[in-house]
Amino acid sequence: MLKGFRFAAVEAAIKKPGRLDLALIFSEEPAQVAAVFTTNKVKAAPVLLDEELVKGGTVRAVVVNSGNANACTGAPGMADAIETTRILGNGLMIPMEQILVASTGVIGVPLPMERLQAALPRLAAAVGEASLADVAAAIMTTDTFPKIESRQAEAGGVPYTIAGVAKGAGMIRPDMATMLAFIVTDAAVEPQLLQQLFREANELSFNSITVDGDMSTNDTALILANGAAGNPLLLPGTPEAAQFAAALSDLLLSLAKLIVRDGEGATKFVTITVKGAVSAAEAKQAAMAVANSSLVKTAFFGQDANWGRIFAAVGSAGIHVEQLRTELFFDDVQMVSNGLFVGGDAEARGTAVLQKSDFAVLVDLHLGNGEATVYTSDLSYDYVKINADYRT
């Protein structure tokens, strides 16, 4: 049972009627915070604001709206984000500097502040009336299902919980893209350790997924650790810290995979591993080149065992490749050996793999020890439909 956090979610009429679109995560005590933000040069107002606020080291609350990204909205957008924290700070009776803001939705349209001014006091008054699952629902945009995960562990005999919600759908790629993830834990964690573990877990989860290769203006992943579980403070280099790290990584990876499974128009969940690269960085570069290739992704959608497109994508990734050493597998079916199609019944068996909804691609470059795994979806008619009609 997660201690010391309370939640709220209301309708602010930013999205269509009948849908939650404003959510609050509230910690009863100041919580240590660690964060990862988009690396896009065009950052939304809430990202710019949060980047400053997290320097304080602790926060009390996170307010999230969906339906409007408050991005490309300039100084008025920043004023709107700040005004959001002011109203909410009044309602919650906490300093406005202790409230982080996140927004997701359409870019370039001012926040509907009249509606927010009406809804924020209701949100503050509703603290504790919602669950984390309601928060997961309220932050959805084109997501088709809410994404929530939790893990239990203990330290010094004291149980603690890590729970998280995320939203994704489109514009997902490394360095995060329009992805929001909010993790809460009642564990007490030494601040620098929290930062480090959160960054590491991000790299292998939210920074290892891609739906369409687009990077958002709003990506934000936050963790709040309020220590309400009462465990002995988790310190670097201890078995307890390693256990926390494992649980956190597992939770983030599960959320990341849910984002891919719910990728816009996705009909396939594909795990792409490149091994034998000269470095882990080159392996990841190659895996991402495969995962982001429109030709590869349409072949996945068409259930076409077109390994040549995967080769072409690896070859264009700007990494070391020796074609005649390279192997390729679809699940356990070897398609290519020493750079050449193996023949026989590989085409039929490979096609059978691609007909599954969940399969793996392995490329072994046989050049070194670098390895990386990324997760992606296919490129379908529905991806086009969803994104062609997004604002209508």
Add this chain to the structure above:
Amino acid sequence: MLKGFRFAAVEAAIKKPGRLDLALIFSEEPAQVAAVFTTNKVKAAPVLLDEELVKGGTVRAVVVNSGNANACTGAPGMADAIETTRILGNGLMIPMEQILVASTGVIGVPLPMERLQAALPRLAAAVGEASLADVAAAIMTTDTFPKIESRQAEAGGVPYTIAGVAKGAGMIRPDMATMLAFIVTDAAVEPQLLQQLFREANELSFNSITVDGDMSTNDTALILANGAAGNPLLLPGTPEAAQFAAALSDLLLSLAKLIVRDGEGATKFVTITVKGAVSAAEAKQAAMAVANSSLVKTAFFGQDANWGRIFAAVGSAGIHVEQLRTELFFDDVQMVSNGLFVGGDAEARGTAVLQKSDFAVLVDLHLGNGEATVYTSDLSYDYVKINADYRT
């Protein structure tokens, strides 16, 4: 009238029956050659072969098959490419080292050599029986129309012709992708000048287009200059060379635009210009980031004036951007001023621009003098359909 070149095109049954799929460009005398090849690390056999052959400086012929890329085919694939030149050299009674080879089509499948062994003597015997337009038809894969252009100019009172064919459709991006272009001219051009002008013209044409951001294993652009027009040799730094350069650039740009217009599933032709960047290289990087964004391209398909996605793509391009100085136009409709939506009727007027089949996007970063223009298409249902079903 182009002098000293003859053409042939036959059916070799590599593609479906009734379609030309084997073509020959033949020069009556050795022609100076200049070439640009794919930068993909996974190069098809004919690319590897041609890279060696063009070092000789002159060639007599180019043989092209469509329907099979002879890529990822290893040593047997190279043997097949060489065997192709041997058979054709016998038929044409020219050294096999003077014959370049190009292939386009499916990757990873061996060339059907029995069919080629039967067809190549027919091809050699048919020299002069086809036109360059037949060559344009024979090199098509998913292209919906043949691409052919020609220009006339003169030097020292002697008229000469530059003519060219290209194929594209999918897998088009800078550094060329599955694109083949064969240019022939009867002008006499100093060899180094020919190399330089061809590279420069490529940079602003075939290297400035993108359909899907994928890079092919087979991209090849060649120019053959045989001097049959009898003009005084074109030398660097002369007005005649400048006139040739202008005609060549214009021809390549026209072919490149035809490739984009025929992009797989394309319903829009979009000219994307980024100006005011700190350098031309950054301008091109940003323009390409916009042109390759799946979210931007689906918005074009949906005729959605979603300029925020263009901002997000520019911001993710890894270049210098100051959001609050940036302007954005759809044709002559200003959408964004100082980083902010201009409001008023811009949404309606911008939407009207996107409803056209041919429009321009201008992003002005107001940071420097760097400028670049690239050409792209939208991302439609049909792109997905064509590429999901490509091999079936």
